[in-house]
Amino acid sequence: MGLPILILGYSGSGKSASMRNFGADEVALVNVNGKALPFRTQFTQTLCSDQYPDIDRFLRSVTAKIIVIDDCQYLMANEFMRRAQEKGFDKFTEIGQSFWTLVRSVLSLPQDVTVYFLSHIDTDENGRQKIKTIGKLLDEKITVEGMFTIVLKTSVQDGHYYFATQTDGRDTCKSPMGLFPAMYIDNDLKAVDIAIRDYYGMMSQIICADCGRPVTAVRDKSAGEIAEGTARTYGIPLCWTCACKRVKQRKEAANAGTP
Secondary structure (H helix, E strand, O other), X not given: OOEEEEEEOXXXXXXXXXXXXXXXXXXXXXXXXXXXXXXXXXXXXXXXXXXXXXXXXXXXXXOOOEEEEEOOHHHHHHHHHHOOOOOOOHXXXXXXXXXXXXXXXXXXXXXXXXXXXXXXXXXXXXXXXXXXXXXXXXXXXXXXHHHOOEEEEEEEEOOEEEEXXXXXXXXXXXXXXXXXXXXXXXXXXXXXXXXXXXXXXXXXXXXXXXXXXXXXXXXXXXXXXXXXXXXXXXXXXXXXXXXXHHHHHXXXXXXXXXX
């Protein structure tokens, strides 16, 4: 089954920008409000819609293994505004049910698919931060964070952008033990996805191009992160041992050329 992940944050705190390191064909994007992205990459598989049937068909038809639903809170807000003239409270139940059904539908996707729900955050009367919905009447029907095993929150500290991976007691952040190396990590959604796939065994085994052995985790680096980093540097995935050998060879070559 697919894995839904929730990313929370205030506007401008780095949610959409966290997609910046993905290649154009790595992500299928649902752009709920059709806004321009804060980086130059244009994803080849993109849907601009706030209609649940359109989104459901898109999720089932795309080839990308990583799907992002950006500004997902507007699915609820836009439906509420379209139905603002309706009397009674049934609409809140129906709005909640529609969003609940979408999140649940991720579970029927292939097991190597991750779906990231990016949403604005709200602060309740007790000072606790949670996903922004359309008010108490909807919150009484559904506890959105309870549908996710992983809930991250953006954090901006001294001009640096991070994801919080665990709660500070005033929010709904959570992640499995040992998934992330620290309370705060870079707001790099690609690195997050690699860590999640490595943790849950969702990644195909990566073979070192030099020695032919599987790339394995070392210290605080996952196998996926090592393969990704060495592929950027050397153009091929390498294990940690072979990467260290290449670093040594470069240094020796540089020293040999020094008069």
